[in-house]
Structure formats: C-alpha cells, structure tokens
Amino acid sequence: MAELDNLKKASAHAGPLPPKGSIPNISVDNLIFGLENGSLKVLLIRHNIDGKRKPWALPGGWIHFDEDLRDAAKRILHLHTGVEGVYLEQLKTFGKVDRLPFGRVATVAYYALVSTEKCPLIANDDRPDAMWCDIHDVPNLAYDHNEILDFGLKFLRHKIRHEPIGFNLLPEKFTLLELQDLYEAILDCTLDKPNFRRKMLKMKLLESCNEKQTGVAHRAANLYRFDAEAFEKLSSQGFSFEF
Amino acid sequence: MAELDNLKKASAHAGPLPPKGSIPNISVDNLIFGLENGSLKVLLIRHNIDGKRKPWALPGGWIHFDEDLRDAAKRILHLHTGVEGVYLEQLKTFGKVDRLPFGRVATVAYYALVSTEKCPLIANDDRPDAMWCDIHDVPNLAYDHNEILDFGLKFLRHKIRHEPIGFNLLPEKFTLLELQDLYEAILDCTLDKPNFRRKMLKMKLLESCNEKQTGVAHRAANLYRFDAEAFEKLSSQGFSFEF
C-alpha cells in the first residue's frame, strides 16, 4: 500500500492528483533509453486504475518541496528501473498552456541512458505496466509525450555524434562491434568496420580490458571500457568528440 | 506607472513579489548575449528599490497562467531590449531547493543572441539599470545567476561549433573578418584568415550580398548574409555544421 501511494505520488500522469508535499504546476518526465537486441528502446508505462487502462506514457512524477529538481528525476528513474548512478541529463522543459487537460503544469523532461541488462523492469499488479518499446513502434502516448519523445530522439541523435555518451547504453565492458552496432542503431545507417575501429581507437577514449568475449561461436573479440578519465583530460585540453 | 507595474511583474528577482495571475514556483530568466567592439557581452539589470540598489541580475520574470513558457521568455526579452524575432532558445531549468532565499522557485533559463546595434538598452529612472557587461568582467550576481551564466557560456561555446548560430550576433550583412572575429571572441582563440574563409565559404551557408563595406580606411570587404534556406536544405540532407 505504501508502495502504491508512492507510485501515485510519483506519477504526474495518472491524472490530476493533488500533489501534497509537492510543488504544484511543475512535474518531471523521464525519457529512459535502452538498447536491446541491437535496437534502441524507450521505457513506457501505463496505469491501470479501477480496472481501466490508461494510455502509455513516459514515467513521470511531482517534485517534493524539499527535493532538488534533479533528485526528483533520479527518484523517478530509480522507482521504475531500480538503477542508480546512470547517465541522466536534463532534456528540456515543456510548458505550453494547454499541454494537460487539467490545470497548468510545466514538465521538466530528463533523459537517461541505461544498459537494459542491468535493468529489470519493475511491474506487477500494484505497479503500472511497463515495457521497453522499440523506437520505431511507439504508440500514441498520453498528453504531449510523443512530442517530448520526438524531441528527445532528435536530441540523442545529435548528441551521440558530438559527445561520448553512447557507452552508457552498453554494459561496462563491450566489443568494438557492439559499439558500432549501437551507432548504427541510433544513427540509422551502416558503417565501415575497419574505419570505425580506427576512428574510435585513435581518440584514445577506450581502454582495453585485456579480456576476451566468452561464449561466442567465432573468434572472441577484445573487450574495451570507456575511459572517462582520459576523456576529462582531453576535454580540458580542448579536445572535442566528433563522430 | 503602468510600465513600472509591468516591470515588477516581469521581474522574478526584485524579491518575493506575489505573482498575481502568474504561475507560482516557476520563473523565467534570460541570458541575452550581444557582441560589441568584438567582445562578447551579456545583458544585466539592476533594480533600484526605495533608493537601494539591488545586485546585478539576469533579466527575468514570472509566467502568466495563460502564456506559453516560450512566450514568457519572449515577452521578457522584448521588455528589456525592444527587439523581437531574434534567436531565442531554452537553455536549462535550474531547480535547486534553496536557490532563492524566499520560497521554492525553479527557473527556466533561456538564452538569446542579438546584434547589439539593433538593441538600444531600455533603462531610465522608472526602469532598472541595464548594461552590456563584458563576459570577462561579470560581477557577483543575485541568487544563482552566476551559475546560470557559466552554464550558458559553456553551452554557447559548444553550440557555436556545432550549429550555425553565430550569425545572430552580427548585423544582417557582415564581412568574413567580422565573422572570424566573432568566433575568435567566443572561442577565445586565434584563427587563420585564409583557412577560415575557405571553410566558411565551402559550407555554402553564406550568400554574397554583392555589396561592399563602406567607410573603412582600407579595401572594402564583400558583405555576406547567412542563408537560412540553404541551411535547412542541407540539414534535411544530413549535413551537420562543424566548426
């Protein structure tokens, strides 16, 4: 029951619930991206209230009076995925007058990148339905959530070319081909393997784990991890990631 | 008097004024950049209340209940500069619990790029002080406004390398050297003239006005304007601006 209360409080989009202890007129909505079977997915939830199914929506919620904006986004992310410490950035604030049928609410959208394997979806009878939805098959969402998603997707496509954030969608250790597949999935293109390799390695942002893949039916690839330290160092010297 | 009322309503940072007809807990703050004598400037204002001078601050205000977020930002921009139709984009929303000493207010920061020559500052006894402040000489600002400015400045430096927005800081017609000076001012570096020329012209985003500079004590340079149409066209073909 306490959990259900939490959920109601956490969801701005179950309806015009009075947000006790929360700031009126502002909500948070999270765009949670994941990669599954080489496809880009987004986390959608759907409430079942009095046996009635609401439309699919982005996971969102209200902001407590004593809670930083970013902390509210983290809390909502954790509530639906159980993960912490993942990539989470503010996307944009959506504030059209009539974006919700009840009252005036501006929503601050955040986007998160998670590796789906770390991320078992939390859904049962007391909680809303949840699914990883392929980015190409997104249904009509509640309110202006399609608009938020479209904006976020464009933003991600641009961002991934200019900042090394793709790694957050992969497990800690990954092969170069997994990384390439990720770029191909997000940018919706095909890339040349040898050239992709060279380009990535030349940047010196990947650190070899000196470890091989296991359980593959072909030659095992070397595993790499993203070297955040090296990136900080290079950035401070004026390096700018470009893909 | 009506003007003064407007100003009070428009300024979230004159103090904890009750925002009648406005959304509580959300404000808008504008980061208005301009270029003057080859230096990057930001517009700051300062209120004089009961003969007491408040600290310098970013121009900001409340959002009316029947006004889109973006329209509020436009209104505040126009109030302080008189300009309309200039480059204005959302920067980020700042929502720390204690960012203001009175009450809980999240502020949506916008940034604008204007050519200062179009932009006589509106300031007199009834209005707040206003100044174009060199980016290197910014004083301590009210509340978290230094944080907002720092974030905006970093953002601008990054953005100008990846999107053709610099033109908005120049008059409609400009020379290649003016453009180069702009890049040097914002990126804080020096650039090679012939190479800058070629790089810019090769992108096909500049349209020659077939007109020369006037009133200069040396050979008059050709004037160019930014060709927004060409940019749209190229963008839709996958072109990505890089400087």
Place this chain on the structure above:
DNA sequence: TCAAAAGTGTTTGTTATACACCCATGT
C-alpha cells in the same frame, strides 16, 4: 573445414594547416 566475426593493410582522394603572396583603398 566452414561460417562468422576479429582484426590488419593499402590505396586513393579529400581536407586541414601553415604560410607566402598579391590586391585595393584611404590617408
């Protein structure tokens, strides 16, 4: 031994960089 993916090498054309140079104009 074959399929599947790892990983290397090489060729070719394009682009960036650095810098030398000439041109036009007002004083």
Place this chain on the structure above:
DNA sequence: ACATGGGTGTATAACAAACACTTTTGA
C-alpha cells in the same frame, strides 16, 4: 608610398573512405 586589411595560391601532412585481405575460433 605606405599601412591596413581583403583576398588568393600552394606545398605538405593528416585524414577519411573503400575494400581486399589474413586470423581465430566454435560448431
């Protein structure tokens, strides 16, 4: 005539794209 900035040319090095090739491994 000379200072000032406008504008062009060019040699070199670095890089990107395309693609042929060898290597490793499990089935």
